[in-house]
Amino acid sequence: MLEVRHFTQVFGKFKAVDDISFSVKKGEVFGLVGESGCGKTTTGRAIVGLQPVTEGKILFAGKPIRKKHPTTQIQMIFQDPMASLDGRMTVREIIAEGLRIKGIKDRKILDEKVYEMMALVGLSREQASRYPHEFSGGQRQRIGIARALIMEPKLLIADEPVSALDVSIQAQVINLLQDLKEKLGLTVLFIAHDLSVVKYFSDRIGVMYMGKLVELAESEELFQNPLHPYTKSLLSAVPIPDPRREKNRVRIPYEPACSDPAAAFREVTPGRWVMS
Amino acid sequence: MREHTLQVNHLQIAFRTGNGLVQAVRDISFRLEKGRTLAIVGESGSGKSVTSRAIMGLLAPNAVVEGGEILYKGKDLLKMSEKELCKLRGDKIAMIFQDPMSALDPIMPIGKQIAEAMVINGKLSPADAKNKALRLMEEVGIRNAKSRYGKYPFEFSGGMRQRIVIAIALAADPEILICDEPTTALDVTIQAQILELINKLKEERHLSVIFITHDLGVVANVADDIAVMYAGKIVERGTAEDIFYDPRHPYTWALLTAMPDLETTGKLQAIPGAPPNMLHPPAGDAFAPRNPYAMEIDFEEQPPMFEISPTHAAATWLLHPNAPKVALPKALAARIERMGQIGG
Numbered sequence: 171m172l173e174v175r176h177f178t179q180v181f182g183k184f185k186a187v188d189d190i191s192f193s194v195k196k197g198e199v200f201g202l203v204g205e206s207g208c209g210k211t212t213t214g215r216a217i218v219g220l221q222p223v224t225e226g227k228i229l230f231a232g233k234p235i236r237k238k239h240p241t242t243q244i245q246m247i248f249q250d251p252m253a254s255l256d257g258r259m260t261v262r263e264i265i266a267e268g269l270r271i272k273g274i275k276d277r278k279i280l281d282e283k284v285y286e287m288m289a290l291v292g293l294s295r296e297q298a299s300r301y302p303h304e305f306s307g308g309q310r311q312r313i314g315i316a317r318a319l320i321m322e323p324k325l326l327i328a329d330e331p332v333s334a335l336d337v338s339i340q341a342q343v344i345n346l347l348q349d350l351k352e353k354l355g356l357t358v359l360f361i362a363h364d365l366s367v368v369k370y371f372s373d374r375i376g377v378m379y380m381g382k383l384v385e386l387a388e389s390e391e392l393f394q395n396p397l398h399p400y401t402k403s404l405l406s407a408v409p410i411p412d413p414r415r416e417k418n419r420v421r422i423p424y425e426p427a428c429s430d431p432a433a434a435f436r437e438v439t440p441g442r443w444v445m446s
Numbered sequence: 447m448r449e450h451t452l453q454v455n456h457l458q459i460a461f462r463t464g465n466g467l468v469q470a471v472r473d474i475s476f477r478l479e480k481g482r483t484l485a486i487v488g489e490s491g492s493g494k495s496v497t498s499r500a501i502m503g504l505l506a507p508n509a510v511v512e513g514g515e516i517l518y519k520g521k522d523l524l525k526m527s528e529k530e531l532c533k534l535r536g537d538k539i540a541m542i543f544q545d546p547m548s549a550l551d552p553i554m555p556i557g558k559q560i561a562e563a564m565v566i567n568g569k570l571s572p573a574d575a576k577n578k579a580l581r582l583m584e585e586v587g588i589r590n591a592k593s594r595y596g597k598y599p600f601e602f603s604g605g606m607r608q609r610i611v612i613a614i615a616l617a618a619d620p621e622i623l624i625c626d627e628p629t630t631a632l633d634v635t636i637q638a639q640i641l642e643l644i645n646k647l648k649e650e651r652h653l654s655v656i657f658i659t660h661d662l663g664v665v666a667n668v669a670d671d672i673a674v675m676y677a678g679k680i681v682e683r684g685t686a687e688d689i690f691y692d693p694r695h696p697y698t699w700a701l702l703t704a705m706p707d708l709e710t711t712g713k714l715q716a717i718p719g720a721p722p723n724m725l726h727p728p729a730g731d732a733f734a735p736r737n738p739y740a741m742e743i744d745f746e747e748q749p750p751m752f753e754i755s756p757t758h759a760a761a762t763w764l765l766h767p768n769a770p771k772v773a774l775p776k777a778l779a780a781r782i783e784r785m786g787q788i789g790g
Contacts, residue, residue, distance in 0.1 A: 193697065205633035205634070205635065206633055221595055278624075296688045306720050308720070330767055336489040336490055336660065337489060337660055337662075337701060337704050337705055338700065338701070338704050338716070338717035338721075338736075339487060340704070341704040341705060341706060341714040341715065341716035341717065341718070342716040342717075344706075344714055344716075345713060345714050345716050348713070363634065365634070365708070366663075366705065366706050366707055366708055366710070367705075367706060369706070369708055370706035370711075370714075381636070393708060403635060404634065404635060405634040405643075407637070407638035408663065408708070409634075409637070409638070409641070409661065409663025409664050409666065409667050409706060410663050410666060410708065411662035411663050411666050411690065411702065411705075411707060412663070412666055412690065412707075412785040413666040413667075413669070413686040413687065413690050414785065415666070415785070416663070416667040417667075418664040419667070421635075421638050421639075424635070428550075
């Protein structure tokens with residue numbers, strides 16, 4: 171469904187993403203993990219067409235993504251639901267905006283579609299004429315999801331969709347995304363730094379470090395048997411809610427200086443890629 | 447009985463707002479024991495940060511302390527003058543925050559920021575303060591301290607900045623260190639390093655630590671004792687073992703099962719609804735409307751703290767002798783079983 175080929179993104183002199191390639195299959199959840207500045211968000215933004223690609227190709231359903239003619243079949247939800255919703259628009263206007271821009275003017279059709287989406291994400295239609303500030307963080311994220319889904323996307327890019335939310339609300343949103351994925355057959359690119367959440371939600375996971383993809387594997391396989399030293403270090407750093415285990419934890423430090431500059435991203439077994 | 451350094455009794459704090467008084471902290475009591483880390487866990491709005499700020503005397507101007515006391519060596523911090531408090535803050539109790547950048551002066555070299563307080567307090571000469579600052583920098587893991595003494599905060603990464611802030615906090619050799627979500631803004635590998643550092647400093651300096659966080663993984667790493675807060679109240683307190691392996695309050699159960707760990711499969715046990723509006727705190731247990739085990743009395747009357755063991759207590763009517771026996775949620779029982787196998 172989505173193919174990223176030798177994608178490189180340069181901002182000024184800074185190489186944010188350095189020659190990464192991966193593909194996302196129809197109906198799967200592909201997790202992209204890494205620390206801040208590793209290029210995961212930049213990759214997500216390039217796929218939606220929010221910035222012109224410096225080098226390489228991003229193909230969606232076989233066609234390249236262009237900034238001038240973005241496709242509505244790819245939609246994005248963001249980390250901070252407040253920052254991504256216009257505070258002066260009602261929820262109805264926010265959710266309907268995409269369809270209106272697409273040329274649907276009939277108020278009745280728009281309203282119906284908005285109510286349908288609100289019901290889908292667990293909001294009531296009475297809330298349609300309220301403004302974003304009247305909602306809690308979790309509800310705002312639901313509004314963001316409804317706004318994305320009304321365009322009937324094939325691919326949903328979720329950039330840290332729960333990391334700004336409280337623990338008890340995070341689970342609600344994760345469950346909602348899980349339900350929607352099954353109900354609508356969505357393909358999801360899930361970008362996050364919380365490894366427990368990524369593992370829980372993703373079928374396959376790509377690990378990024380300093381603009382490069384260093385490992386790619388089936389979710390279970392990656393956690394059972396990490397191959398790249400950075401992945402090992404990352405997994406060893408995840409705090410686990412279990413005091414006895416935490417007190418005996420051994421953190422594996424990662425020394426990037428030891429890595430081979432001639433390393434390339436290779437397929438070690440079918441579907442299993444490592445930078446080595 | 448262990449020696450304690452700080453004791454909070456029946457603390458009540460509200461905030462004046464345009465809509466009325468918001469009850470942020472509602473009658474909480476706890477003890478910080480010497481040389482141990484107390485983790486206060488809760489979601490936003492639970493009152494955990496307000497509590498720590500009250501200890502430091504750093505409440506916002508619209509805060510009203512409606513009752514209670516915070517005892518340090520027999521003296522009530524809430525009754526101290528600003529001058530006395532100021533001395534105590536620099537000297538015996540120090541605090542670090544979530545965002546190190548906002549705690550640092552962007553246009554002052556970091557070494558000077560570490561040495562500054564020692565000179566202002568008149569404790570050390572500028573030359574001695576500099577030497578001590580260099581030692582502190584090494585202690586918190588900033589290598590080549592001499593060459594980095596004159597560098598500015600923007601020249602350091604987030605993790606290094608948090609180390610600088612910790613060095614400043616340690617400058618006066620405090621007895622108590624309050625950490626308010628110090629690793630929330632950091633990447634997971636950096637977070638692990640900072641937690642290691644805080645644990646090491648606690649051991650070496652016999653610090654008593656109050657650690658505020660919402661992340662249960664972090665709690666498991668640092669905590670000796672835990673207080674779980676919900677809607678301005680402590681709903682359960684105990685040792686780390688008590689809370690993780692023998693939790694009793696339904697809110698603690700919910701917290702422990704709401705997030706996936708690395709072994710979770712199947713649907714998550716989300717907590718329905720949202721926390722209550724603290725303008726009008728509910729009469730009974732604030733968690734009752736979201737609690738599948740709630741009984742009638744939970745909606746009517748505030749449950750008292752029921753003692754389970756000398757270290758462990760929880761405020762839930764389920765612990766009343768007349769309450770029906772409720773089994774742990776299945777997902778949680780399975781998780782504790784799993785933990786026992788790996789850890790025990």
